[in-house]
Amino acid sequence: xxxxxxxxxxxxxxxxxxxxxxxxxxxxxxxxxxxxxxxxxxxxxxxxxxxxxxxxxxxxxxxxxxxxxxxxxxxxxxxxxxxxxxxxxxxxxxxxxxxxxxxxxxxxxxxxxxxxxxxxxxxxxxxxxxxxxxxxxxxxxxxxxxxxxxxxxxxxxxxxxxxxxxxxxxxxxxxxxxxxxxxxxxxxxxxxxxxxxxxxxxxxxxxxxxxxxxxxxxxxxxxxxxxxxxxxxxxx
Amino acid sequence: xxxxxxxxxxxxxxxxxxxxxxxxxxxxxxxxxxxxxxxxxxxxxxxxxxxxxxxxxxxxxxxxxxxxxxxxxxxxxxxxxxxxxxxxxxxxxxxxxxxxxxxxxxxxxxxxxxxxxxxxxxxxxxxxxxxxxxxxxxxxxxxxxxxxxxxxxxxxxxxxxxxxxxxxxxxxxxxxxxxxxxxxxxxxxxxxxxxxxxxxxxxxxxxxxxxxxxxxxxxxxxxxxxxxxxxxxxxx
Numbered sequence: 001x002x003x004x005x006x007x008x009x010x011x012x013x014x015x016x017x018x019x020x021x022x023x024x025x026x027x028x029x030x031x032x033x034x035x036x037x038x039x040x041x042x043x044x045x046x047x048x049x050x051x052x053x054x055x056x057x058x059x060x061x062x063x064x065x066x067x068x069x070x071x072x073x074x075x076x077x078x079x080x081x082x083x084x085x086x087x088x089x090x091x092x093x094x095x096x097x098x099x100x101x102x103x104x105x106x107x108x109x110x111x112x113x114x115x116x117x118x119x120x121x122x123x124x125x126x127x128x129x130x131x132x133x134x135x136x137x138x139x140x141x142x143x144x145x146x147x148x149x150x151x152x153x154x155x156x157x158x159x160x161x162x163x164x165x166x167x168x169x170x171x172x173x174x175x176x177x178x179x180x181x182x183x184x185x186x187x188x189x190x191x192x193x194x195x196x197x198x199x200x201x202x203x204x205x206x207x208x209x210x211x212x213x214x215x216x217x218x219x220x221x222x223x224x225x226x227x228x229x230x231x232x233x234x235x236x
Numbered sequence: 237x238x239x240x241x242x243x244x245x246x247x248x249x250x251x252x253x254x255x256x257x258x259x260x261x262x263x264x265x266x267x268x269x270x271x272x273x274x275x276x277x278x279x280x281x282x283x284x285x286x287x288x289x290x291x292x293x294x295x296x297x298x299x300x301x302x303x304x305x306x307x308x309x310x311x312x313x314x315x316x317x318x319x320x321x322x323x324x325x326x327x328x329x330x331x332x333x334x335x336x337x338x339x340x341x342x343x344x345x346x347x348x349x350x351x352x353x354x355x356x357x358x359x360x361x362x363x364x365x366x367x368x369x370x371x372x373x374x375x376x377x378x379x380x381x382x383x384x385x386x387x388x389x390x391x392x393x394x395x396x397x398x399x400x401x402x403x404x405x406x407x408x409x410x411x412x413x414x415x416x417x418x419x420x421x422x423x424x425x426x427x428x429x430x431x432x433x434x435x436x437x438x439x440x441x442x443x444x445x446x447x448x449x450x451x452x453x454x455x456x457x458x459x460x461x462x463x464x465x466x467x468x469x470x471x472x
Binding site for chain 2: 010011012013014016017020021024030031032033034035036037038039040041042043044045046047048070073074075161165166168
């Protein structure tokens with residue numbers, strides 16, 4: 001009997017679907033009934049996380065906790081949050097429920113450590129970067145984190161907000177190759193797509209650089225924690 | 237204030253994601269918070285619907301009703317089921333909750349009628365075909381339904397079960413163009429992809445034939461029923 005996975009979703013909605021698809025792809029199953037029971041709460045009332053961390057925007061914790069409790073009440077045995085920035089509020093969410101909440105950045109750091117990576121480039125929102133969600137998790141695992149310079153970091157934010165979330169600017173307009181080159185120059189052996197909108201952008205752009213996708217890491221960790229067989233041996 | 241959409245999912249899991257993506261794409265929104273609140277119960281414990289209808293397989297109604305009640309308790313204001321075959325059990329599910337359940341085949345029939353379509357080809361599971369889920373809905377709307385002959389219908393079942401659900405046979409192996417030609421010869425002006433796995437297969441095969449996707453119709457109807465603005469004027 002496998003466990004039920006609850007997803008605190010809507011941060012954003014597309015990233016929630018992306019995570020669900022990765023859970024399906026990473027589960028070894030040949031018919032519907034062998035897949036995991038997943039309950040996704042696409043709670044779009046959760047305010048923007050970066051705005052809350054950096055610009056005194058509305059506190060996202062109350063709605064995140066509502067989702068967590070709703071999912072626990074609906075029968076979830078564990079929770080996951082497909083939003084890297086949201087992990088700044090991890091303790092508030094994990095403390096509000098009686099079921100475990102997997103930590104995306106810590107799971108990712110442990111995959112990097114296991115692979116012997118010493119320096120990783122982090123592509124993420126300003127909120128994730130400046131709050132140290134990945135800096136702390138990687139540092140605890142003995143991995144050095146490097147980030148794009150200020151001008152290129154603004155392009156990362158544009159790619160996330162204007163490119164994927166708003167679909168207002170074609171993804172091709174953003175200087176993604178310059179961003180990757182900048183990280184390589186700083187010694188990054190691997191690049192983390194540490195905002196859940198980025199794997200969507202990279203897939204659409206046809207980029208298959210030397211990266212690790214924390215959404216895929218989280219999906220893999222959830223499949224394993226739920227007691228299902230994974231379709232591949234690791235999340236790379 | 238928009239309404240919360242509950243999805244009785246897991247029939248199959250990939251089709252649930254496909255519906256969720258279509259809801260996102262069909263909602264006029266420029267940031268996360270303008271999207272709909274959606275709760276998806278990917279209940280993979282629901283037994284196979286076609287097996288239940290045609291081969292005395294386990295009754296899917298108890299698990300479908302569990303999901304319906306779980307979603308209502310979690311705050312859903314309406315329910316949708318991204319599984320055409322499941323609509324054979326529509327009355328059992330709709331009768332078990334106090335919130336409306338949109339009907340995929342009836343929504344699709346009304347879109348066909350509005351477009352002046354007189355004959356539609358139906359690609360679906362044996363369960364959907366033989367139980368008359370679409371035959372009844374189309375007939376009530378004054379649209380004639382035609383189906384592939386027996387040998388080609390077996391290929392449709394293979395495409396759904398071995399191609400998409402099990403990923404055991406490459407999609408290119410199935411004679412999809414022969415199936416479409418057979419429907420055209422019977423007078424079909426449009427083809428309904430009336431199993432939720434089929435839009436996934438058609439997208440991957442790069443087929444952009446003259447078809448209507450009931451998953452997209454259902455997503456469109458849900459966005460409208462929830463009170464959000466649609467990104468396009470109709471679901472074609």
